[in-house]
Amino acid sequence: MNFEQRIENYFKAGYPVLWVKSPEENRAAHTLQQIAEQSKLHFWHWTVTEGWVNNQDKMNETDPIAALQAVRGIPENSMLAMLGYHFYLDPPLPEIVQIVKDLVQFCKSTGRYLVFISPVVNLPIELQSEVTVVDFSLPDTDELMVTLDGVLDAVGMKAAKKIKKQAVESARGLTLFEAENAFALSVVEAKKIVPAIIQREKANMIKKSELLEYYEPNETLAEVGGLDKLKEFLIRRKKCFEEIDKARAYHLPTPKGIIVTGIPGTGKSLTAKATSALWNLPLLRWDVGRSFSRYVGESEQQFARVFELARAMAPIILWIDEIEKAFAGASGSGELDSGVTKKTFGQFLTFMEENTDPIFVFATSNDIDSLPPELVRRFDAVYSVGLPTDKERKEIFAIHLRKRERDPAKFNIDTLVEHSIGYSGAEIEKSIITGMYEAFDQGTELTTEHILHGIADTPPIIKVMPEKVQRINEWVEKKRAKPASAIKPKTVRHIRVDNTLGRS
Numbered sequence: 483m484n485f486e487q488r489i490e491n492y493f494k495a496g497y498p499v500l501w502v503k504s505p506e507e508n509r510a511a512h513t514l515q516q517i518a519e520q521s522k523l524h525f526w527h528w529t530v531t532e533g534w535v536n537n538q539d540k541m542n543e544t545d546p547i548a549a550l551q552a553v554r555g556i557p558e559n560s561m562l563a564m565l566g567y568h569f570y571l572d573p574p575l576p577e578i579v580q581i582v583k584d585l586v587q588f589c590k591s592t593g594r595y596l597v598f599i600s601p602v603v604n605l606p607i608e609l610q611s612e613v614t615v616v617d618f619s620l621p622d623t624d625e626l627m628v629t630l631d632g633v634l635d636a637v638g639m640k641a642a643k644k645i646k647k648q649a650v651e652s653a654r655g656l657t658l659f660e661a662e663n664a665f666a667l668s669v670v671e672a673k674k675i676v677p678a679i680i681q682r683e684k685a686n687m688i689k690k691s692e693l694l695e696y697y698e699p700n701e702t703l704a705e706v707g708g709l710d711k712l713k714e715f716l717i718r719r720k721k722c723f724e725e726i727d728k729a730r731a732y733h734l735p736t737p738k739g740i741i742v743t744g745i746p747g748t749g750k751s752l753t754a755k756a757t758s759a760l761w762n763l764p765l766l767r768w769d770v771g772r773s774f775s776r777y778v779g780e781s782e783q784q785f786a787r788v789f790e791l792a793r794a795m796a797p798i799i800l801w802i803d804e805i806e807k808a809f810a811g812a813s814g815s816g817e818l819d820s821g822v823t824k825k826t827f828g829q830f831l832t833f834m835e836e837n838t839d840p841i842f843v844f845a846t847s848n849d850i851d852s853l854p855p856e857l858v859r860r861f862d863a864v865y866s867v868g869l870p871t872d873k874e875r876k877e878i879f880a881i882h883l884r885k886r887e888r889d890p891a892k893f894n895i896d897t898l899v900e901h902s903i904g905y906s907g908a909e910i911e912k913s914i915i916t917g918m919y920e921a922f923d924q925g926t927e928l929t930t931e932h933i934l935h936g937i938a939d940t941p942p943i944i945k946v947m948p949e950k951v952q953r954i955n956e957w958v959e960k961k962r963a964k965p966a967s968a969i970k971p972k973t974v975r976h977i978r979v980d981n982t983l984g985r986s
């Protein structure tokens with residue numbers, strides 16, 4: 483159901499007061515005006531600077547309380563849109579709450595429709611059953627195309643159909659205002675429409691929204707050592723995203739996502755980034771914790787906005803790092819935070835269940851045990867990452883040496899592998915860097931010896947938190963999750979935790 487139908491249905495069903503949430507207040511107001519005209523309603527529009535304005539009339543009530551009271555003086559059969567009223571409900575004045583409550587009854591019986599429009603919804607609990615919140619969606623590709631044509635017309639330029647289509651695709655997820663700015667910037671900067679400029683502007687704006695973080699695909703799968711099984715899974719899904727239409731015609735569901743769980747520093751986040759390069763899809767990181775808000779109903783709104791943004795930008799990888807922090811224990815009573823976690827958790831489950839857009843959720847976690855089983859069930863697979871095996875450590879040493887312009891063949895990798903039993907990828911990297919500091923300080927080239935010192939100086943997590951690592955390993959062993967590596971981490975199981983590699 484589109485926005486227009488939803489608004490009309492609410493009015494018909496006897497909801498005379500609505501709250502439209504949109505970062506595009508003016509576009510939302512414009513759309514409401516069109517609905518009003520179609521429904522033969524007079525359209526009035528309020529802002530704190532102008533008061534109530536209609537095509538012909540004007541009422542100078544700029545005071546927020548007087549403005550609400552003035553609604554009674556506006557003729558029947560009117561739609562009244564109030565912009566930016568959220569400022570006056572934070573915190574809510576008891577007087578305003580009461581006036582709105584009274585207005586709901588008044589409007590219901592007199593054919594007046596009051597609509598608040600703002601980017602955030604500050605709806606006091608007393609008004610939540612009276613006022614319905616409706617989301618105003620981001621523009622679709624048709625609307626974006628009209629805007630692009632408008633920008634081109636204005637400067638008397640033309641662009642190839644293919645480029646225009648790409649530019650519009652790149653602008654998906656932006657508001658019309660933002661898209662228009664991005665198109666205009668491209669015209670100014672490059673004297674033509676360049677989809678990459680729009681993409682870049684979108685990355686900036688997503689950053690600004692603070693809901694999702696945009697990652698440039700800088701890492702490749704070749705930079706991830708080991709984890710062959712996981713890599714195989716990812717490589718096998720590549721085509722689904724490259725040839726989405728073909729996959730659909732094949733009746734293949736779009737992959738929903740995976741959870742990669744395991745020991746810290748073993749390449750979970752790294753793999754998420756590398757997947758973005760492998761599939762050639764944008765990686766958007768969602769810090770779920772930041773979407774929780776102190777306002778009633780606001781967390782749900784933030785979640786809805788993230789899903790909307792994700793859908794508008796699909797195909798994408800939606801990366802949720804440390805998902806356990808957001809949803810651990812959500813299937814419990816939810817008493818801790820008045821049920822917000824429970825509600826947003828429900829939203830997330832519904833999204834995972836119902837979404838058919840190509841959005842791949844790449845979730846990482848350190849503690850899968852704390853994740854509710856109904857969440858885990860929504861994913862295509864769970865992969866567990868243990869400490870790297872001998873073969874994997876060999877690869878990781880080579881990767882990180884090459885990354886620093888050193889030829890692995892010049893090092894005694896077998897010795898390094900032998901001395902780094904129980905070390906994670908992150909710890910191996912750290913050992914190399916520590917060794918490099920020493921070598922640099924001595925004014926010599928890096929040698930195996932320096933790295934061995936680095937290893938000795940880096941206490942591995944297995945020594946610092948042996949129980950935790952043991953627990954994760956046992957869990958992997960029990961095969962509740964697929965091990966991400968082809969070879970079981972035998973070397974790890976038999977590690978002597980008291981083994982002293984360190985120099986004293």
Ligand SMILES: Nc1ncnc2c1ncn2[C@@H]1O[C@H](COP(=O)(O)OP(=O)(O)OP(=O)(O)O)[C@@H](O)[C@H]1O
Nearest residue numbers: 705706707746747748749750751752878907908911
């Ligand atoms: N398998 C690996 N291959 C190559 N490098 C690795 C590997 N594992 C870890 N690293 C190095 O360690 C860094 C940190 O790893 P990463 O952030 O992926 O760990 P993580 O598993 O996400 O840890 P955490 O659970 O703490 O978030 C990586 O950027 C990379 O440089």
Ligand SMILES: [Mg+2]
Nearest residue numbers: 750751803846
């Ligand atoms: Mg991580």
